[in-house]
Amino acid sequence: MVFYFTGTGNSLYVARQLEEKPLSIPQVMRGDSFDFTDESIGVVAPIYGHELPPMVKEFIRKSSFHTDYFYVILTYGLRHGGASELARDFCESCGVHVAYANIVLMGDNFLPGYDMEIEQKADKHVDEQLAPIVGDVRRRVHKISAVTEEDREIHRENVARNAARPVGELQHLIVVVADRCIGCGICTRVCPTASMRLVDGKAEHIPGKCEICMACAQACPQLAITTSRPEKNPHARYRNEHVTLEDIIEANCQF
Ligand SMILES: Cc1cc2nc3c(=O)[nH]c(=O)nc-3n(C[C@H](O)[C@H](O)[C@H](O)COP(=O)(O)O)c2cc1C
Numbered sequence: 358m359v360f361y362f363t364g365t366g367n368s369l370y371v372a373r374q375l376e377e378k379p380l381s382i383p384q385v386m387r388g389d390s391f392d393f394t395d396e397s398i399g400v401v402a403p404i405y406g407h408e409l410p411p412m413v414k415e416f417i418r419k420s421s422f423h424t425d426y427f428y429v430i431l432t433y434g435l436r437h438g439g440a441s442e443l444a445r446d447f448c449e450s451c452g453v454h455v456a457y458a459n460i461v462l463m464g465d466n467f468l469p470g471y472d473m474e475i476e477q478k479a480d481k482h483v484d485e486q487l488a489p490i491v492g493d494v495r496r497r498v499h500k501i502s503a504v505t506e507e508d509r510e511i512h513r514e515n516v517a518r519n520a521a522r523p524v525g526e527l528q529h530l531i532v533v534v535a536d537r538c539i540g541c542g543i544c545t546r547v548c549p550t551a552s553m554r555l556v557d558g559k560a561e562h563i564p565g566k567c568e569i570c571m572a573c574a575q576a577c578p579q580l581a582i583t584t585s586r587p588e589k590n591p592h593a594r595y596r597n598e599h600v601t602l603e604d605i606i607e608a609n610c611q612f
Contacts, residue, residue, distance in 0.1 A: 358395035364570030366600025367432040367463040372401040381608040383549035394423040407438030428457035434465020438512035440503040460562035469586035474593035528564035544573035549609040
């Protein structure tokens with residue numbers, strides 16, 4: 358049994374290497390059954406600020422996993438900041454024992470930080486990273502991927518930076534450029550938290566539950582959804598090359 362969360366397909370691609378039909382966390386969260394039993398149970402998710410996305414944390418918090426082998430695979434774009442260790446510590450704080458945690462460097466979908474054209478074209482040797490990880494999981498290897506003191510320091514600095522930001526600032530990162538919006542509604546269907554809606558035929562972002570996963574901005578065919586921080590390349594968007602728009606909709610659509 359493999360669960361995944363994704364904004365732009367990287368984590369779905371990884372989850373599919375582990376199991377043919379992984380389960381979408383945003384869809385599981387709509388149900389009322391949180392008791393899971395299997396020989397092995399995995400969670401695949403992107404890291405946000407080196408940590409699990411809030412919905413993934415909530416999913417782990419409210420679930421009971423009955424398995425001898427629980428594992429976490431984290432996708433990231435540049436700096437993991439000790440993500441394996443942080444995810445392990447979070448899971449253990451929820452009473453979930455993590456046998457294995459590892460990380461996969463992939464395209465970075467953080468729109469305000471990076472040029473999506475470069476991220477889309479970059480060859481980060483994903484399959485070469487994945488092969489040993491899939492082998493480890495099949496053989497039920499017990500391991501938490503290496504974390505250095507420098508990684509931990511990067512995370513501490515990030516926590517301090519975020520603490521200095523006005524509360525909720527990141528929730529308002531997503532901005533709809535209304536003039537360009539044609540009201541196609543794709544953003545409402547790729548959002549895992551129903552944080553986009555159409556008002557008078559134009560998309561509107563509702564902060565609050567937004568995971569800031571970038572799915573809406575990355576999937577908008579008009580490039581009408583942007584961020585309140587200047588973009589490195591306003592003309593480019595990212596989606597994992599093996600994943601379709603329909604896959605993202607199936608993973609995330611909340612209606
Ligand atoms: C809000 C946000 C925060 C992120 N934080 C980090 C980070 O701390 N370190 C990093 O290397 N990548 C970071 N990323 C990049 C993603 O973790 C990475 O692109 C991931 O593979 C995306 O997975 P997905 O396509 O399944 O959504 C962040 C992305 C977003 C949207």
